[in-house]
Amino acid sequence: MSDAVLRREPPLRPEFERTVVDAGPIGDVARPLSAWERLTDQTALRRTVLLLAIALLWEGYARWLDNPLVFPTFSDTILALWDGIRNDGLPTMAWVSLSTLLQGYVVAVVLAVVMTSVAVSTRIGNDLLSTLTSMFNPLPAIALLPIAMLWFGLGTVSLTFVLVHAVLWPLALNMHSGFMAVPETLRMAGRNYGLSGLRYVFGILIPAAFPAILTGLKIGWAFAWRTLIAAELVFGVSSGKGGLGWFIFQNRNELYIDKVFAGLVVVILIGLFIENVVFRWIEGHTVRHWGMLR
């Protein structure tokens, strides 16, 4: 750089003061959004449109393929679904699956809370949890099913066992990393109140780590749902009652492919409902409400 550039000065300009004009002439300061803008802001609406588009694509492709044994049309699937609900007791089967799932889920959540609480309060507990999660998290729950059947027989207990395995580790992992990420200031504030032990865990750590815990709950839910359907496909009947997986398996054996698709649709619908209604509701009333998540 030359000397002239290094020594340059900004030009001196005259000073001035102005009075600020009223908002009137400026026009739009705050304008209500148009109906279209408000409609497209509705997440539920946007997603419903997407779902409809997917259904249309399905219908079109299946009609073009014209092979109901391999790929039935959307409308046939809906008809089969209706038939399944009315004549084959599909809702009962869905309920059998769901209630089994909930049992395993609740047990796993309780276990995860206990294990992570121990892990955050002692160093050896911390080591134990880290080791166990790294051992068992990659192990597919369904791989334990043969062992579970040997130990607990062909019943709900075996299913619950694999479900607990499917939910526990991802949830514990998320919960633990959530606890670890709680800001030091919040921890000190909690201890300043004289909180310790369980009161500290439930009063400070769990709500502060709730975004991570919720993620763990969602992942755990998806794992559990997959594991359950897969397990039912393998051995279906639990104490004489079949679940959704069994419904799918049975209908495939009898080549009612439209009913197989109807069963799959129910699996998908329940998944959509849990994710978009139940978990969204929980999020809306907790982490979003608290400003911890946008």
Next chain:
Amino acid sequence: MARPAGAMRQPRNYDDPSAAQGTLRPLLDVSGVTLQYKTARQLVTATYRVQFQVHAADRFILLGPSGCGKSSLLKAVGGFLKPVEGSISLNGRDVHGPGPDRMMVFQEFDQLLPWKTVVQNVAYPLIATRKAGRKEAHEKALDCIARVNLSKFADAHPHTLSGGMKQRVAIARALAMEPDILLMDEPFAALDALTRRRMQEELLQLWDDLRFTLLFVTHSIEEALIVGSRILVLSPHPGQVKAELNCHHYDHRAAGGAEFQAMHRRIHDMLFADAVETHV
């Protein structure tokens, strides 16, 4: 918020050493405290044999540049750090671990529980320590929130508040507990200059009303002179006591005056005799 001149000036004679010491038992006695903490690579001595006493209704300031261990000292008084040497006692009892008799106001804005509203945040420690029932705690919380001028925001969640408002809530939360001593760790350092000034005035006004005992950490000489009644000046690496000064006669009004400037200069020279960087 204007403060009537002279109204908050107290009867005790600070300049007479016999009146301040000896006859009165200190509220907080920190004697010969050495603090150390471990980093991944080394053991750091934060303070070395620091000694000071805080009396009831003091606005006691720990002042020093970064690295003088003033925050560590405050944490030790709060019970979060255990001294390796020396003792800390409050009301004649040794300090072991954190407790609600020493409420802390931190610098960080995330000290409030984000899942509770303003009033719940203030009431929660009262309920958690069983100091008050649910209803009583709620009423007391509302009262303290009114004192920091946040009544309108009692039902808001912390994430909707500005930084200054969050600090006000933290102060209200600490005041509601009526602690023996209020510990403040650079509570206004993260605020903009205008808000900081207002918060300092409000804090002094609150002190004037309630006459609590305050232990306040800052690195700003000006803030120390305005907020404090007595200043402990600490030297860095490791923190050692350099001086203890009276400053109860300065407020925002005095800030431009020659005497204030002289005092500012004196402390500044004490702290940065050979340093380059200054914080004001």
